[in-house]
């Protein structure tokens with residue numbers, strides 16, 4: 148990094164007096180600076196490390212924290228750890244009374260921020276959040292059992308917290324702050340009906356009181372990456388969001404599974420309900436979910452790295468975009484079954500081999516009316532005329548036009564069609580020669 152800036156000082160002064168030289172110098176210096184900035188950004192991104200994630204998960208999913216139930220002794224100890232980490236990383240406090248905590252009842256969100264670099268755009272905040280509470284010793288309503296034992300919640304959601312801390316650290320190392328303000332939010336009370344994130348959406352602490360939240364990312368359970376497959380929720384909450392994430396994923400190359408579900412099952416929901424475009428990254432459920440066995444040794448630490456990298460790239464892309472994303476409120480009514488209906492293949496159309504252009508006649512549905520006889524088709528060669536009424540196929544009377552279409556589709560290469568023309572019944576023959584292109 149340093150090497151790219153040193154040669155600028157060694158440029159011979161004489162070159163500066165020549166216009167061409169000045170221009171070349173300017174371009175060279177600019178590209179050098181950009182290059183240096185890019186490299187430092189890369190270094191910032193490289194600070195996202197599996198080893199660091201492992202250290203955070205080990206601390207949070209330790210039995211000493213007793214499963215981090217919101218408002219409990221272990222939950223409070225987890226909060227203390229997180230404040231220490233925010234201080235070490237060097238993000239600014241975004242909680243109440245100049246500190247990192249946003250208190251509500253016996254619970255505490257832990258909030259950090261980095262102010263945006265643009266005077267206008269920095270009034271908008273992009274939030275990345277992860278809940279740090281879990282279910283403690285478990286109860287029949289929040290545990291799949293056995294209850295009464297410490298539920299360490301290593302994947303749910305020490306993994307997401309670890310990812311968030313890594314994102315926050317990377318952001319402090321960037322050579323240039325993004326335009327919008329970055330907020331790092333560790334939610335309490337998620338397992339008690341999304342209390343922490345709901346509280347934040349309702350009541351902003353003082354440092355963020357005048358900010359508009361433009362976008363948010365939720366990391367919930369990112370510690371079980373399998374087959375490089377990452378579930379992504381909420382991309383339909385703004386036009387272009389899916390494209391942003393696909394681009395952000397280019398260096399990472401995860402297999403992204405986009406879902407249309409907008410369930411109330413994690414901290415993205417209060418944001419979506421408040422009209423804020425929001426996505427969630429999630430590596431999927433497993434048999435240890437909400438059980439005492441959700442332990443640190445089962446976490447895929449190498450997998451946290453690319454997921455966190457993707458979250459970082461997505462956050463920075465939105466934080467620096469020319470415009471903030473527009474909320475698409477219909478996303479709240481969308482789901483996977485609607486998606487299946489919308490994306491289902493249309494039933495195959497019956498082959499148009501015969502090219503008999505008819506329309507049903509409400510006065511007599513059993514006798515479709517010929518309304519078109521195209522040139523060089525079996526219909527024209529068979530002697531059909533506009534105004535003929537089709538009354539039978541191969542001597543069998545018709546039920547309606549649909550019946551006619553279905554029977555023609557099943558017919559062999561020649562078929563006798565009974566018609567009524569000017570009060571007389573006639574029989575015309577349709578002959579199709581598929582290889583001669585005789586179909587309409």
Ligand SMILES: [Zn+2]
Pocket residue numbers: 303338437
């Ligand atoms: Zn949970």
